[in-house]
Amino acid sequence: MRFTARARRIALAALMGGALLGGAGGAPAVTSGPTPPSTDAKPIYSDAAALGKLMFFDPALSGSGKMSCASCHSPEHAYGPPNGLAAQLGGADLRQQGTRAVPSLRYVLNRTPIWTHAQAASLSERLSETDNAPVGGFGWDGRFNHLHEQASFPLFDPNEMANKDPAALLAKMQRAPYATRFKEVFGENIFADPSKAFAQAMYAIERFELEDPSFHPYTSKFDYYLDGKVQLTPQELHGKKLFEDPAGGNCASCHIDQPGVNGAHPLFTDFNFQALGVPRNAELKVNADPKYFDMGLCGPLRKDQSDKLNCGLFKSVSLRNTATRQVFFHNGRFHTLKDALRFYVQRDTNPDKWYPKDAQGKVDKFNDLPVALRVNVDTTDEPLTRKAGERPIWSERDIDDVAAFLATLTDGYDLKRKTGKSSDHP
Numbered sequence: 001m002r003f004t005a006r007a008r009r010i011a012l013a014a015l016m017g018g019a020l021l022g023g024a025g026g027a028p029a030v031t032s033g034p035t036p037p038s039t040d041a042k043p044i045y046s047d048a049a050a051l052g053k054l055m056f057f058d059p060a061l062s063g064s065g066k067m068s069c070a071s072c073h074s075p076e077h078a079y080g081p082p083n084g085l086a087a088q089l090g091g092a093d094l095r096q097q098g099t100r101a102v103p104s105l106r107y108v109l110n111r112t113p114i115w116t117h118a119q120a121a122s123l124s125e126r127l128s129e130t131d132n133a134p135v136g137g138f139g140w141d142g143r144f145n146h147l148h149e150q151a152s153f154p155l156f157d158p159n160e161m162a163n164k165d166p167a168a169l170l171a172k173m174q175r176a177p178y179a180t181r182f183k184e185v186f187g188e189n190i191f192a193d194p195s196k197a198f199a200q201a202m203y204a205i206e207r208f209e210l211e212d213p214s215f216h217p218y219t220s221k222f223d224y225y226l227d228g229k230v231q232l233t234p235q236e237l238h239g240k241k242l243f244e245d246p247a248g249g250n251c252a253s254c255h256i257d258q259p260g261v262n263g264a265h266p267l268f269t270d271f272n273f274q275a276l277g278v279p280r281n282a283e284l285k286v287n288a289d290p291k292y293f294d295m296g297l298c299g300p301l302r303k304d305q306s307d308k309l310n311c312g313l314f315k316s317v318s319l320r321n322t323a324t325r326q327v328f329f330h331n332g333r334f335h336t337l338k339d340a341l342r343f344y345v346q347r348d349t350n351p352d353k354w355y356p357k358d359a360q361g362k363v364d365k366f367n368d369l370p371v372a373l374r375v376n377v378d379t380t381d382e383p384l385t386r387k388a389g390e391r392p393i394w395s396e397r398d399i400d401d402v403a404a405f406l407a408t409l410t411d412g413y414d415l416k417r418k419t420g421k422s423s424d425h426p
């Protein structure tokens with residue numbers, strides 16, 4: 001049932017050029033033209049965005065005085081994590097571990113649809129394709145609809161920037177070198193009204209995230225290939241074929257790689273949610289408690305979803321710049337792209353390779369979910385349908401080829417020298 005529902009949504013997404021229903025951040029949806037030029041045309045840049053940029057890079061806005069948004073969302077790493085830690089260390093002493101891997105902020109900020117989960121009216125409707133699966137929202141669990149709401153989470157999370165409260169944050173802002181500018185833009189007496197000052201600060205961060213072209217440079221080899229400026233190598237083309245084959249890797253059914261009807265370059269995600277059964281990660285301290293489970297849509301961070309069918313589901317992420325990452329999936333369980341690919345094709349054929357054995361010596365498959373909820377894990381979409389002992393859909397050679405294809409999604413490809421660097425600085 002999920003498959004048909006998804007196929008329908010993919011068709012919709014493709015039809016809308018991946019722009020879907022407009023950005024959750026309220027940015028205009030990309031409606032025409034292939035690659036937004038990031039160099040020649042001067043982008044709109046509001047005063048608020050300029051202030052938001054200063055805030056994004058300001059470590060003084062944290063409890064430790066040493067951590068900014070950019071500490072975790074590093075511009076040199078496609079606004080993803082600068083290291084291979086499964087979750088970053090933050091808090092007042094910079095020793096508190098988070099519970100999830102840092103996602104890249106590239107490409108998705110102005111294209112993530114608003115969270116929607118049209119609840120089915122009846123059980124029969126639910127078992128048919130009229131049940132709309134959840135889609136969109138920010139965070140691995142889609143719990144924020146707007147970037148200004150999202151921004152206040154890391155600022156106060158005790159494992160992240162760990163400010164005590166908005167008053168503490170505003171006190172720091174009033175001492176910042178850009179305090180005068182903040183007053184010029186938002187009003188001389190803005191700090192006299194703390195709730196308004198706080199709202200404007202979050203708005204400024206949102207404007208930076210939506211307006212700054214460094215969040216969507218479209219300078220990968222794959223973008224130039226779509227524009228007819230460069231050819232892919234035979235190995236990259238073979239990887240692309242494997243990535244797309246519906247009876248094979250089937251990756252493109254969720255990580256969409258076709259341009260939209262309006263020519264918009266693809267983002268390699270459909271913003272849908274799936275439970276992939278990623279193995280539990282012992283690197284996360286929270287996992288020392290055998291009763292702790294990160295169940296994505298049904299908590300612990302997200303609290304508004306009671307439907308057990310949604311437990312274990314996480315949002316599909318963009319694979320642009322994925323080859324530059326050192327940590328993969330919501331719990332950071334894998335540290336190389338090739339291991340992430342191997343997991344997809346060997347999860348079911350060689351489960352003993354990915355999951356530990358339980359007390360009875362049986363492979364504890366899907367061990368990062370409570371036993372009763374493991375039925376939610378996707379076993380209907382290729383390549384997640386195999387049986388133990390069957391041959392994996394991809395050989396090691398194939399995995400090399402898909403990894404080579406995914407490396408064409410790294411920004412900063414030099415058309416003249418025909419080489420890619422890992423990322424480009426804004």
Ligand code: HEC
Pocket residue numbers: 056067068069070071072073088089090098100101102103104105108137138139140141147150151152154155159160161205301
């Ligand atoms: C300590 C590391 C850390 C810091 C500091 C941090 N983030 Fe994040 N960020 C994360 C993690 C981890 C997630 C995924 C959170 C989740 O799913 O609950 C995330 C998610 C996001 C997302 C959602 C992306 C998406 O595709 O859904 C945005 C936007 C974001 N962060 C912006 C910011 C901003 C703005 C700041 C500074 C105010 C910031 N972050 C500071 C670690 C960090």
Ligand code: HEC
Pocket residue numbers: 103243249250251252253254255272273274275276278314315316317318319322325327328329330331337340341344345378381382383402
């Ligand atoms: C049914 C939809 C679906 C299919 C098919 C699918 N993916 Fe994914 N992919 C997801 C979701 C959802 C996540 C995030 C899951 C999580 O972290 O728990 C993800 C995450 C990933 C990541 C980790 C990215 C990161 O930044 O952490 C990689 C790499 C990836 N997929 C590659 C692939 C490849 C290669 C294939 C084909 C073999 C594929 N995917 C097939 C939905 C899908």
